Amino acid sequence: TGTRFMYALYFLLVTVICVIMMSPTVDEALKEHIPFYSELCEKLNVGENCQTLVGYSAVYKMCFGMACFFLFFALFTIRVNNSTGCRAAIHNGFWLIKFIVLVLCCTGAFFIPEQETFLQVWRYVGAGGGFLFLLIQLMLLIEFAHRWNTNWSSGVKHNRFWYAALAFVTLMLFTAAVGAVVFLWLFYTHNEACLLNKVFLCINGSLCLIVSMLAISPCIQKLQPKSGLLQPGVISVYVMYLTFSAFSSKPKETLEIDGRNQTVCVFEFSESESERKIVTGIGTVILFACVLYSCLTSTTKRSSAALRVYRHSEPESERARCCFCLGDDTDEFDEEKTGSGQNVMYDERERTIYSYSYFHFVFFLGSLYVMMTATNWFHYDGHKIEKLLDGSESVFWIKMASSWVCLLLYMGTLIAPMLCPKRFEA
Secondary structure (H helix, E strand, C coil), rough: HHHHHHHHHHHHHHHHHHHHHHHHHHHHHHHHHCCCCHHHHHHHHCHHHHHHHHCCCHHHHHHHHHHHHHHHHHHHHCCCCCCCCHHHHHHHHHHHHHHHHHHHHHHHHHHCCHHHHHHHHHHHHHHHHHHHHHHHHHHHHHHHHHHHHHHHHHHHCCCCHHHHHHHHHHHHHHHEEEEHHHHHHCCCCCECCCCCHHHHHHHHHHHHHHHHHHHHHHHHHHHHCCCHHHHHHHHHHHHHHHHHHHHHHHHCEEEEEEEEEEECCCCCCCCCHHHHHHHHHHHHHHHHHHHHHHHCCCCCHHHHCCCCCCCCCCCCCCCCCCCCCCCCCCEEEEECCEEEEEEEECCCCCCCCHHHHHHHHHHHHHHHHHHHEEEECCCCCCCCCCHHHCCHHHHHHHHHHHHHHHHHHHHHHHHHHCCCCCCCCC
């Protein structure tokens, strides 16, 4: 846990620097409060007012350095099976040296020749890695929904409270999903405009209904007795969130009403600029916190197994818990008493509890996703972090595609046992 926390700290540090680099507000504050700012920038040879250190190109270079750092360790730790070797020792220690290496990687990226060619090629590499990271996020969401339902269902036979909790949460999820459909139809559609919004809202709403009916169909229940409405409820809420996010990211449409051009299919949160900044700030923090959470949770034993083609059966003795997400990898830790009475934990004495190489590879993909998100994907020119949640045409299509992929992946987990029953046998 300490090792993963340290790598997460490195990741978070570079992410914060990238956010600062994309923020004109921070840039203006630095100019105002740092004496001799322009002279300092010229002495450091980073352009007038440190232009080399701000904007999308600077974020690309910082994330290139971080991605190289994690990719190197992903290759370096391949086939590390226990914590007794020298490679495992390097993975679990030498934090100051690794921090210096990370700084050198990020700094060295600013001295790459042929900057324009590098930025163009790296943009498409980042897009590919970002899409793959999105796919991992969606698969983890599906596993989260499956595990939630399995854990609480296991408590039903011992205590009817879990049945009531399961029913209540399921009802709340579908209420939220239906409410989201109504909200989106009222505020993001119009009789004479926003045709795409109407079509996609109908498609996503229909697909959510289909997967919900499929989850409780007799043919699915026969092979997956614990399949219920909780999983499609979670998926439906997330799909509606992606749909809302996509509609919010779409360029605004105008319509002539009563002789005046008016913006339609937009829900204005507030007219106050300060409140807009607060909403954007909170949204940005939540977004990058979710990225960090995905990087960390994708390396637990259960989540790693979920990303394979098959899924192991759940243990019969699983205990229902409200906080079922916690305690993934602690089940198989070995404890040994020392002479002084202190408990020493040897959790990786015989084998590692997570794949070191896969852990670094997920952080590598997370670096690319942060790079593309912070620079607004393919609409990077003139973008600033304060407009992160405003989106663009490319962000609109990425989020809509993510909602469809999420639904197809979940539908696949329902149908796959019917198509390949031997592979899914316990």
